[in-house]
Amino acid sequence: MSSQSRPLSAAAFEKARGLIPGGVNSPARAFGAVGGNPIFVARASGPYLYDLDGNRYLDFIQSWGPMILGHAHPAVVEAAISAVRDGSSYGAPCERETELAELVTAAIPSVEMVRFVSSGTEAAMSAIRLARGYTGRDLVIKFAGCYHGHVDSLLVAAGSSALTLGVPNSPGVPVGCTRDTLVLQYNDVAGLAEVFAAKGDQIAGVILEPVVGNMGLIEPTAEFRKELRRLTRHHGALLIYDEVMTGFRLAFGGAQALYRDTPDITVLGKIIGGGYPVGAYGGRADVMKKILPAGPVFQAGTLSGNPVAMAAGVATLTELKRNPPYARLEQMGADLVNGLKQAATAAGVPHQVNRVGSMWTFFFTGQPVTDFASAMTSDKARFAKFFWAMMDRGFYLPCSQFEAAFLCTAMTDEHMNQTVAAAREAMKEVV
Numbered sequence: 001m002s003s004q005s006r007p008l009s010a011a012a013f014e015k016a017r018g019l020i021p022g023g024v025n026s027p028a029r030a031f032g033a034v035g036g037n038p039i040f041v042a043r044a045s046g047p048y049l050y051d052l053d054g055n056r057y058l059d060f061i062q063s064w065g066p067m068i069l070g071h072a073h074p075a076v077v078e079a080a081i082s083a084v085r086d087g088s089s090y091g092a093p094c095e096r097e098t099e100l101a102e103l104v105t106a107a108i109p110s111v112e113m114v115r116f117v118s119s120g121t122e123a124a125m126s127a128i129r130l131a132r133g134y135t136g137r138d139l140v141i142k143f144a145g146c147y148h149g150h151v152d153s154l155l156v157a158a159g160s161s162a163l164t165l166g167v168p169n170s171p172g173v174p175v176g177c178t179r180d181t182l183v184l185q186y187n188d189v190a191g192l193a194e195v196f197a198a199k200g201d202q203i204a205g206v207i208l209e210p211v212v213g214n215m216g217l218i219e220p221t222a223e224f225r226k227e228l229r230r231l232t233r234h235h236g237a238l239l240i241y242d243e244v245m246t247g248f249r250l251a252f253g254g255a256q257a258l259y260r261d262t263p264d265i266t267v268l269g270k271i272i273g274g275g276y277p278v279g280a281y282g283g284r285a286d287v288m289k290k291i292l293p294a295g296p297v298f299q300a301g302t303l304s305g306n307p308v309a310m311a312a313g314v315a316t317l318t319e320l321k322r323n324p325p326y327a328r329l330e331q332m333g334a335d336l337v338n339g340l341k342q343a344a345t346a347a348g349v350p351h352q353v354n355r356v357g358s359m360w361t362f363f364f365t366g367q368p369v370t371d372f373a374s375a376m377t378s379d380k381a382r383f384a385k386f387f388w389a390m391m392d393r394g395f396y397l398p399c400s401q402f403e404a405a406f407l408c409t410a411m412t413d414e415h416m417n418q419t420v421a422a423a424r425e426a427m428k429e430v431v
């Protein structure tokens, strides 16, 4: 595909910028790290996005993860339409909530009970409050470069757009809100042991992305996971897996199924709402029963358990259960990444590619990427050039080096081949 022209997107962005800060409702989509204007999406279908100017892109963002079945999957569309016809929100319980809760708890054994909210941010915030309420302790450990939404106490050394746009610790977050947040390096077993030795009896919980997507994709070591479980258990702290990205993506039961881990609390979002606003947190029944009105820990929401989001979530999980795509996504991911590595090697571009299943990141660095510091060795200017070289060929990659890319079930081997062929050309433009 030749270089694309986007005057209508440019005009739409200009107009939005006068009305919406930065022209966007979430900074991750502003193209801040790569320069230039974001595309404005007119519609999306299967693996493709179409912009206002009529250009088509193979979409490796997939709404930052939720659209594992691709855009506008017929079963999800039907379920949502049917739910809307029954009324969009009640502020009263309905059976669609229980139906999704049944699917989630059956898929993830550590989640015996689940509470639905409206975003991943809300879910992570509530999970932290629950851990503190349950243990009667204040300290929470998080890891540099992990992102858990924009809740004040977790917006410390945060990944995703906070990192990309240079505000891992945002103005407006009072020191008091983050005083009880301890930040460690991902995969740093010695650091973890040290903090638990010093403060173990004050630690309410440890929250992490069990596979990180928000500083680019980073895998946990087996030792790190093992020590996390051992130390939290030993010291009476709760282990919180933030599976907003990985839940129902890396396996039906999430990263914890892949690794056979058992966290105390799991944070969910994205896929479980099938593209509608949703979040959830769940875990051991004795812990979850501390939430109001079963227990004293407050958490509420007008649109929590929204029937349209529940219906879309039920349709998505039902489809994933009926036709498990994980083996095929794994194979497509492996083929794609091998092709990208070959393209980079042929062009003499130093690189590291991290991948778990259908999530991957191509880092422009020669050094293995295992934590925040090694992710930072990437050549961001080269990444930006590659991003635009791929955009111009019709491939929509994450617009930051520090984000994961996603595959969806609507993609085929042919799409992977096309992507590799485009990358071969694009790599020549970045050296």
Ligand SMILES: Cc1ncc(COP(=O)(O)O)c(C=O)c1O
Binding pocket: 119, 120, 121, 122, 124, 147, 148, 149, 150, 209, 213, 214, 242, 243, 244, 245, 269, 270, 278, 279
């Ligand atoms: C791991 C993780 N946790 C939490 C969140 C926050 O979710 P949301 O954007 O729905 O608030 C995100 C993504 O944004 C995420 O990737």
Ligand SMILES: NCC(=O)CCC(=O)O
Binding pocket: 026, 027, 028, 029, 064, 160, 161, 213, 214, 403, 404
């Ligand atoms: N890693 C980025 C996200 O997952 C969220 C996108 C957004 O905040 O728009």
